[in-house]
Amino acid sequence: MTNDAKKDELLKKLADGVLKFEEEEVATAANEVLALGFDAYEAIMNGLAKGMEEAGRLYEEEEYFVPELLLCADALYAGLNILRPHVKIEDRQKSRGVVVIGTVQGDVHDIGKNLVKMMFEVAGFEVHDLGKDVPLEKFVEEQLKTNAELVCLSAMMTTSMLGMERIIKMIREKNPEVKIMIGGAPITQEVVKKFGADGTANSASNALREALKMVASLRKMG
Amino acid sequence: MSVGKTSREKVLELLNGKRNGELLCFSGMGNVTTEGMKQTGIRFAESHTDASKMAALAATTHKLFGFECAVIPFDVAIEAEIVGCPINFYTRSHPLEILYPTVKEKVIRSAGDIKLPSDLSRAGRVPLVTEALNLLSDDLKGAVAIGTYIMGPFTIAGQTMELSDLLKISLKKPEEVAEVLAVYTELVIQLAETYSAAGADYITIREMGACSDVLRPALFKQLVEPQLRRIFDQAPHPLVLHICGKSNGIMDSMNRVGAGALSVDQKNDLRETRKTIGPKPILLGNFDPFNILVKGTPSDVKRAVQECVNGGVDAVWPGCDIWPTVPTENMNALMQAVKNARKGRN
Ligand code: B12
Numbered sequence: 001m002t003n004d005a006k007k008d009e010l011l012k013k014l015a016d017g018v019l020k021f022e023e024e025e026v027a028t029a030a031n032e033v034l035a036l037g038f039d040a041y042e043a044i045m046n047g048l049a050k051g052m053e054e055a056g057r058l059y060e061e062e063e064y065f066v067p068e069l070l071l072c073a074d075a076l077y078a079g080l081n082i083l084r085p086h087v088k089i090e091d092r093q094k095s096r097g098v099v100v101i102g103t104v105q106g107d108v109h110d111i112g113k114n115l116v117k118m119m120f121e122v123a124g125f126e127v128h129d130l131g132k133d134v135p136l137e138k139f140v141e142e143q144l145k146t147n148a149e150l151v152c153l154s155a156m157m158t159t160s161m162l163g164m165e166r167i168i169k170m171i172r173e174k175n176p177e178v179k180i181m182i183g184g185a186p187i188t189q190e191v192v193k194k195f196g197a198d199g200t201a202n203s204a205s206n207a208l209r210e211a212l213k214m215v216a217s218l219r220k221m222g
Numbered sequence: 223m224s225v226g227k228t229s230r231e232k233v234l235e236l237l238n239g240k241r242n243g244e245l246l247c248f249s250g251m252g253n254v255t256t257e258g259m260k261q262t263g264i265r266f267a268e269s270h271t272d273a274s275k276m277a278a279l280a281a282t283t284h285k286l287f288g289f290e291c292a293v294i295p296f297d298v299a300i301e302a303e304i305v306g307c308p309i310n311f312y313t314r315s316h317p318l319e320i321l322y323p324t325v326k327e328k329v330i331r332s333a334g335d336i337k338l339p340s341d342l343s344r345a346g347r348v349p350l351v352t353e354a355l356n357l358l359s360d361d362l363k364g365a366v367a368i369g370t371y372i373m374g375p376f377t378i379a380g381q382t383m384e385l386s387d388l389l390k391i392s393l394k395k396p397e398e399v400a401e402v403l404a405v406y407t408e409l410v411i412q413l414a415e416t417y418s419a420a421g422a423d424y425i426t427i428r429e430m431g432a433c434s435d436v437l438r439p440a441l442f443k444q445l446v447e448p449q450l451r452r453i454f455d456q457a458p459h460p461l462v463l464h465i466c467g468k469s470n471g472i473m474d475s476m477n478r479v480g481a482g483a484l485s486v487d488q489k490n491d492l493r494e495t496r497k498t499i500g501p502k503p504i505l506l507g508n509f510d511p512f513n514i515l516v517k518g519t520p521s522d523v524k525r526a527v528q529e530c531v532n533g534g535v536d537a538v539w540p541g542c543d544i545w546p547t548v549p550t551e552n553m554n555a556l557m558q559a560v561k562n563a564r565k566g567r568n
Binding site for chain 1: 310312315319320321322324325385386389390392393394434435436437438441512513516545547
């Protein structure tokens with residue numbers, strides 16, 4: 001087998017392994033990628049991430065549900081943990097950006113937030129997940145600490161949605177450049193405008209698409 | 223004809239499967255309003271841990287608007303507390319903030335970790351809820367139906383175990399999840415008996431954690447349906463089964479469990495549902511308690527009531543807890559729209 005054919009086979013194994021949530025197959029293929037001296041970054045983006053994107057598509061078509069996506073994510077992480085330490089320094093700087101994400105205080109609905117988080121990780125963002133029922137100030141502190149370009153707030157209820165407005169104000173005071181995305185059932189374009197956020201999305205993959213646009217515009221400015 | 227019957231009798235007739243032609247407006251879930259809080263001077267945050275405040279607040283939606291029930295409790299963490307999860311009541315929050323109690327720490331990992339209390343009537347906030355049921359009975363004197371609710375076994379599992387772990391083992395090792403659910407099913411049945419003995423007229427089993435936004439319908443059928451069947455077979459009726467979130471794909475399962483009435487939220491397509499379950503089962507819900515009742519205008523409310531009725535519901539019943547900040551004019555519009563629709567029907 002030629003080198004290229006072998007590489008393609010491994011990339012496919014990584015993608016399929018994620019899609020069919022076969023953690024061990026993914027780990028084996030990831031180790032083989034390293035043993036044969038193939039590029040770790042390429043294996044992540046064209047192998048693991050491809051599989052996860054396909055999983056996301058199946059979810060939107062109601063072929064997959066939340067449990068399936070969570071298992072795909074486990075397989076993905078099994079591969080990421082092996083490959084990430086071997087990503088070349090120059091590729092690491094290609095990181096799509098740093099994100100802080102969490103579900104706002106008073107709210108424990110975190111299924112949607114976790115899906116959004118997964119998509120960001122797949123796409124190569126560095127994600128700091130604060131979890132659920134997160135005190136408002138914590139978002140501000142974490143943004144300052146990590147110098148995140150993007151803060152993602154999730155809320156499924158009215159009270160937590162109102163908390164978002166306060167978080168946005170606090171973050172803007174300290175750091176007007178940061179992009180802020182909000183999401184969850186009660187969030188509409190009107191709310192985005194009223195609260196002064198930068199955008200919203202009704203699904204995890206749309207969230208990623210929006211985020212990529214925002215980060216790109218930030219970098220053009222900078 | 224239903225002349226001379228109390229509101230409570232009419233509600234219970236309907237939940238026992240007898241349609242009497244009169245369109246009713248009530249719920250099996252939370253329905254207190256900030257208007258009720260204002261009138262009684264009770265802060266929402268205090269009402270979860272004080273029986274007299276809970277009972278007084280629960281009666282306000284009937285007293286202020288004519289809503290035909292009083293339902294307690296207001297949060298969904300009672301069961302998790304019973305099996306030992308610490309709860310955050312947000313008692314020190316701002317008085318005007320509506321914060322619902324949440325589970326602070328999920329202490330269960332497998333069926334072996336679950337210890338059901340030897341005396342359920344004294345566990346967690348069960349004594350508080352039963353006392354509030356007693357107080358409500360004294361207050362309403364049999365004129366208005368008193369409802370309560372219990373989470374379904376899968377939802378309790380999600381409240382007491384790491385949710386992502388629960389969801390993953392549901393696929394990988396369903397037999398382990400079945401063991402957990404069997405224990406919680408026992409808890410639900412005992413709790414229903416306790417509430418019923420304390421004066422609850424009807425009980426709603428809320429299994430929103432297993433809706434099809436989260437779980438594959440085939441897994442609902444395999445894991446959740448058998449447990450619900452046991453509950454509806456053994457617990458005291460009338461019992462309503464409620465699922466908010468996507469539910470059309472699990473309607474046949476829901477219909478098989480033996481509920482007195484089925485309740486869904488606005489994500490359900492009522493006409494599809496009727497095709498699945500036929501004309502006989504009592505169907506409730508579909509009325510959007512937030513985007514319409516809280517955020518809409520009175521004319522949105524009227525339109526939505528008519529759409530629910532046209533869709534084939536047997537009572538106007540919000541698809542989930544009413545969010546407390548509902549404007550007074552919308553509550554009034556709701557009750558007025560039901561009255562008008564009632565005339566239209568008769
Ligand atoms: C499952 C569920 C629960 C579970 C949550 C488990 C968990 N750990 O998450 C439990 C049982 C714990 C629960 C509790 C309660 N719930 Co609940 N719950 C639901 C339900 C059925 C599904 C939510 C869900 O997970 N959907 C699936 C996910 C994948 O979708 P999603 O969250 O919308 O996320 C997607 C998008 O919104 C977007 N997104 C999400 N976040 C973000 C963030 C960003 C930045 C972006 C860009 C995008 C984005 O992408 C996601 C992926 O596709 C909804 C009903 C519904 N119709 O939505 C009610 C619902 C959210 N609950 C509701 C209520 C009222 C409650 C309770 C207050 C009930 C009570 N009496 O106590 C408590 C809340 C306690 C608290 N303080 O938090 C109401 C909220 C009403 C309102 N507007 O205020 C809802 C809408 C039900 C209804 N029809 O009224 N609930």
